Amino acid sequence: MTMQRVDMQPQHAMSLLGKVALVVGGYGAIGTTISETLANAGATSIVAGRSGDRARALATELSDKGFSVHGVELDACDVSAVRDLSASLKQQYGSIDILVNCVGSNKEQTLLEVTEEAFDEVYSRTLRAGMFLSQAVAAHQVAAGMGGSQIHLLSVRSSLGFRNRGYSAFCAAKGGLAVLLKQHATELAPYGITVNGIAPGAVRTHKSDKAIDATTFQRATADVPLGRLATPADVAGAVHFLASALSRFVTGQILYVDGGVTACR
Template structure:
């Protein structure tokens, strides 16, 4: 005799309940908003970065609000550490369905002043970190056979230069990551793993709030933005949320510019 069929909970497309999200650099201004958004959507949110106190602190805040979160230490410029931490988390949680790479680093130097040391630091903390974070997490996503998603934080500098700034290393690293994620998307598609990028324009954060208090500075900052304001961390988090959810299950290898129309106008 066949017994009653056990009911399986069906969650709405935007729900991330039952998913494990690894947010690398998840306690910075934008990373924090992303961690909070994914946790509110129901994901078990693992916040990692070189400052374990900040990672733990944010995780504690989320737990106090009734979410599931935990903080861990990771220096993403260390490939061996990436592999070790990813393996440990995969064993502990059983899977890592969602990777959000918020890593990035900039050392502003004009073209004629760029040093090898600065260029290599930007590369190791941005492009190389993205490469091996993707590889490490993909290892477990492929093995699970359940698919997954990977989202990389880019910048409008992924495809545009900056006037009056020395961003050679930054643009090279983010631009390289923009092409790299497309290659990863092509290779991982047969396994049901999507890989996409979110490229913010100018984002208003606590770090630049003081500077933007001056009306002239604020007007200059938004002068080229059709929507007439700066992005918020929550604007960026919303785009990441879309790529992490099942609503984007047929979207891969794409870059979503969260820039208020900056890159669409001249």
């Protein structure tokens, strides 16, 4: 049997110094915190999204704090644009060590009301986008021969239905992505590339705080064993772990950041 030597450096296990992280959807309510968390760990964060202005504005804000962050415009539904950006980043930075896919969409319609247009839009912006983001980045990671990590943001709704809500398109797209990343994990494992998913429950953001009254909030937390909603920092912490050396033997997994909701199902 051939034994592989693994050099342990626990004191630096969470450091991302020298790594390049592409965070697609990196200026959203959760994506912003992810972009900052990875940059704070030492990575160069590339914030990408459909609004180049928002991506560059966040990059400027975080750069002013002393982080290495750059903003770029990217429509993740445009496969040619995804491939072009991946090639450009590889040429400019030498590698794309970390991919964080924060993109997704939802059109809430009950089963009997789902339209072809809405279903196709959610599929295109969620499952299809995740497929070709992973492919484009993997092509450069494989060619570089230095391993890497890919992390997809899912939802507890990737494995659970949503009672009294019209989530057919969303659950189908996120559930498909949950299985897709497992397949990618098996294909990319020989190259030292890990592929994992993070499935949050409801996440408390500034936007949701404005929309939720006390009664709604109480109902939302009633079934959460830890008694609260997730925060963007909770999700970003899980991303940081899966991007770090601590998780180098973790692949094809889905980490539920849900306060224990799925433990009760």
